[in-house]
Amino acid sequence: MKKRFIFLNMAIVCFCIVVFIFYSKAAASGKDFKILASTFPIRQLALNIINGRKNVDVELLIPAQFGCPHDYALTPQDMQKLAKADVLIINGFGMEEFLGAPVQKANSSLKIIDSSIGIKDILFYSDGDHHDIHTNKGNESKNDHQHHDGVNPHLFASPRMAGLLAINIAGELSRIDPSGAAIYSANAHSYAKKMNKLADDFSALGKRIKNNRIVTQHGVFDYLSRDMGLNVVAVVQEHAGQEPSAAQILKIVKTIRQQNAKAIFTEPQYPKKIGKTIAKEAGIVNEILDPVATGPENVSLDYYETIMLNNLKILKKTLDE
Numbered sequence: 001m002k003k004r005f006i007f008l009n010m011a012i013v014c015f016c017i018v019v020f021i022f023y024s025k026a027a028a029s030g031k032d033f034k035i036l037a038s039t040f041p042i043r044q045l046a047l048n049i050i051n052g053r054k055n056v057d058v059e060l061l062i063p064a065q066f067g068c069p070h071d072y073a074l075t076p077q078d079m080q081k082l083a084k085a086d087v088l089i090i091n092g093f094g095m096e097e098f099l100g101a102p103v104q105k106a107n108s109s110l111k112i113i114d115s116s117i118g119i120k121d122i123l124f125y126s127d128g129d130h131h132d133i134h135t136n137k138g139n140e141s142k143n144d145h146q147h148h149d150g151v152n153p154h155l156f157a158s159p160r161m162a163g164l165l166a167i168n169i170a171g172e173l174s175r176i177d178p179s180g181a182a183i184y185s186a187n188a189h190s191y192a193k194k195m196n197k198l199a200d201d202f203s204a205l206g207k208r209i210k211n212n213r214i215v216t217q218h219g220v221f222d223y224l225s226r227d228m229g230l231n232v233v234a235v236v237q238e239h240a241g242q243e244p245s246a247a248q249i250l251k252i253v254k255t256i257r258q259q260n261a262k263a264i265f266t267e268p269q270y271p272k273k274i275g276k277t278i279a280k281e282a283g284i285v286n287e288i289l290d291p292v293a294t295g296p297e298n299v300s301l302d303y304y305e306t307i308m309l310n311n312l313k314i315l316k317k318t319l320d321e
Helices: 002-028 040-050 076-084 101-106 142-146 159-176 178-208 219-228 246-259 273-282 303-319
Strands: 033-037 056-060 087-090 111-114 122-126 129-136 213-216 231-235 263-266 285-288
Touching (some): 040 087, 040 159, 159 178
Parallel strands (some): 213 231
Antiparallel strands (some): 122 129
């Protein structure tokens, strides 16, 4: 009887140890607090912000290679991700029009962080024309921005704006998860400092450029162009994902010649053929700049910075005389 009692106690102790190890591993896996990021660049920011915070995981909602989700439609798999998430971080400014009512249907308790809230000096497209832009220096509300058809949502392609997005995300995460506030804040401010240094390097290059007139794929580089003092005289696509007609291509070529544009910059997320054709017809240089709208599934924390530094080298090689 005594031996049986000792054996039972040992079994209970072993069971408790197994349970403890299981939950310890689960806690260490970083998946207790589930965060979803709507797009690749937003996830890149979030990963830097949560770095060092235990029990927190950031998953990407849409495929890493999809790019800006202007025409995206939620899949059943996306709905499952939303149902399991605690927080959804979005780009804002209408980028995630595909979300809408399905989000609340999938998860009524989901907390949504709009990374763009409160950011000033926002650029707007004029009458749907992506190269004719103006700036809002006010501080409009979330709803004002999301219902303004001309808002340019591509803040992430500007290092300076990316730093502001990081600060915003960290502030909201700190309210939702106060025990991680110190880590979130420290990481975000450190990241913003790096981004501002990088932005200063872009600005310094812009000041040296004699011919600042360029053509871009679409409005994704408007904020970076503003940071550098570049003048976008035309875009390949007036609406993202919509290829230009033959007449539009001729119009772009004519604008390039009239404005004496220096180069056309296209993006790796789009076919190369049209950009090369326009460059050849207009007699200018065609180079590729990456706005970091897409990337690998398993990404390093410095991926955005690395790509932007490469963009800086390309701009220097192309425009700096």
